[in-house]
Amino acid sequence: MAINTEKNSYTVIFATLMVIVVGTVLAFLASSLSDKIKENERLEKQQNILYAMGINQNKGEGNVSFIPTDQVAGEFSKYIKEQLIIEGDKITKDDQAYLIDLKKQATAAKNGETRKLPLFIGNKDGSQFYIIPMRGKGLWDAIWGFVALDDKMVVQGVYFDHAAETPGLGANIKQRYFMDDFSGESILDGTKYAGIAVAKGNNDPLNQIKDDNEVDALAGATITGNGVSAMISESVNMYRDYLETIRVK
Amino acid sequence: MALLTKKDASLILDPLADNNPITIQVLGICSALAITAELKASVVMAISVLFVLGIGNVVISLLRNIIPSKIRIIVQLIVVATLVIIVDQVLKAFAYELSKTLSVFVGLIITNCIIMGRFEAFALGNGPWKSFLDGIGNALGYGIILIIVGFFRELLGSGTLFGFPVLGNPISKTGLYATGYENNGFMIIPPAALIVVGIIIWIQRSKNKALIEDN
Secondary structure, three states, X not given: XXXXXXXXXXXXXXXXXXXXXXXXXXXXXXXHHHHHHXXXXXXXHHHHHHHHOOOOOOOOOOOOOOOOHHHHHHHXXXXXXXXXXXXXXXXXXXXXXXXXXXXXXXXXXXXXXXXXXXXXXXXXXXXXXXXXXXXXXOOOOEXXXXXXXXXXXXXXXXXXXXXXXXXXXXXXXXXXXXXXXXXXXXXXXXXXXXXXXXXXXXOOOOOOOOOOOEEEOOOOOHHHHHHHHHHHHHHHHHOHHHHHHHOOO | OOOOOHHHHHHHHHHHOOOOOOOOOXXXXXXXXXXXXXXXXXXXXXXXXXXXXXXXXXXXXXXXOOOOHHHHHHHHHHHHHHHHHHHHHHXXXXXXXXXXXXXXXXXXXXXXXXXXXXXXHOHHHOOHHHXXXXXHHHHHHHHHHHHHHHHHHHHHHHOEEOOEEOOOOOOOOOHHHHHOOOOXXXXXXXXXXXXXXHHHHHHHHHHOHHHOOXX
């Protein structure tokens, strides 16, 4: 049977059928997998928050190693003592606060609504950690992360992640050698919430100077690095009023 | 009967050297420049393209007699995009860690001109088995160059391979760095890939004079 594939009517029918078939397959796949994917994303958020406060399985100088997914829920409720939502002057407790979508909150803030700011208070070996979620822009797409502070506003740990930074360059913000440098840096410069700059040429590749508000940049990833700097300073400034109330002066 | 006839074998072997998609046809250059700063990313990309091109070529080949020629490019694009999205979604559900590593490659695979090039040049005119071999061959040819470039860029640019330090520690000056050796930061940025690919092309053409075009 020969089909005349040159006819316009055939082309239209073929295109329509193709779109219907492909659309159905993808829609079916997306809806049947979405619960599983959402669950994975939820566990990942818990892993990230715990990672920032130092609850992880890192060994030596190797790779990032999270708490395994089957244990993370238990560890999360063990170490994260309180989850707060800061909405203007109003502070409420909500143990689902970690599920707040920062992107939606940023859009809401643009439309004149008050932004809901989630904040997590962790406790490990008697010391308090104030963990702030962050979201910003890299070179290609979004970057996000968590920064854990103590009550003197000194960074105890960070976690960064990205949607589509260049592998080998900007994508290295989620490598240990970059993230580990932030620990011990203060986000304060005097009394100003300066954040931490990802600086080129700060003559401190070993990152021994901890009071300069700077960490050593990644070669070849200037824009991603600047994005990280901007993300940290913007995020901590949104929490400034709250942080001032808990800061030990 | 041999599994592969001589002609079938040449479908796989030719793209590895004398008809290499990157060094001879100069296709897929953008991904070769973008992701070869480290060896791991090169290997992941090579495997992803192997998978997508192998299956995509078979799908297009099976559909070759019913695809209207007027809209064939868009049909090809839909096939490759669908395959990539299916893989991405399934990995997100069942191998979340892996999918995080791969997600940046998804966009690069869809726009990789080798894939569209093989659909258009081979799969539309040949049977599924031949198309499959052609897809595997070209993906391997592409992958080999990616891995060679990634090897040199990571070694010379960062002093590591697959993230493991092989030349010593550049900060505490051990290993080769004790002698005053420094990493070449230039190797990390994309133009360095162009130079490495250029050197590969140069070596290949000086070995095989038949590849040199007459002017």
